[in-house]
Amino acid sequence: MSDMLTQLDRVLRLRMEQGDAESSYVASLHHKGLNKILEKVGEEATELVLAAKDAEGKALDSDEHRALIGETADLWFHSLVMLAHLGTDHRAVLDELGRRFGLSGLEEKAARAKN
Numbered sequence: 001m002s003d004m005l006t007q008l009d010r011v012l013r014l015r016m017e018q019g020d021a022e023s024s025y026v027a028s029l030h031h032k033g034l035n036k037i038l039e040k041v042g043e044e045a046t047e048l049v050l051a052a053k054d055a056e057g058k059a060l061d062s063d064e065h066r067a068l069i070g071e072t073a074d075l076w077f078h079s080l081v082m083l084a085h086l087g088t089d090h091r092a093v094l095d096e097l098g099r100r101f102g103l104s105g106l107e108e109k110a111a112r113a114k115n
């Protein structure tokens, strides 16, 4: 999975640094700025929530599940554009998930409550 993310990040960085807003969607987002990127992230998150509600109880090969995967990809993609715009990438997120791996969410929450 992270190989695909690494390849995609490389393209996203190239588009951000050298892309033409007329011919590249990613370059056009960076050109419009952070607010536009965040608008897209919010829009895609909402679309994902609606798709997940529609997919509940449906077969994995249903149109609703295909839409769910498509919306998840849209959200991940726009989140990667956002991270690139802010000077970071998926590796920082994977590092954070790695740090959390094996640590119960409930235990982590309890530890936070003590501090």
Ligand SMILES: N=c1c2ncn([C@@H]3O[C@H](COP(=O)(O)OP(=O)(O)OP(=O)(O)O)[C@@H](O)[C@H]3O)c2ncn1[C@@H]1O[C@H](COP(=O)(O)O)[C@@H](O)[C@H]1O
Binding pocket: 008, 011, 015, 019, 023, 024, 025, 026, 027, 073, 074, 077
């Ligand atoms: N993975 C993606 C990807 N996923 C979704 N999208 C685009 O995201 C856009 C937004 O989706 P919407 O459903 O909101 O479409 P829309 O209503 O037309 O969007 P807006 O007018 O609201 O901006 C669509 O134009 C999709 O084509 C993507 N565009 C690009 N990539 C990757 O980024 C690379 C670089 O893309 P370019 O910069 O366009 O060359 C590509 O080779 C791909 O690997």
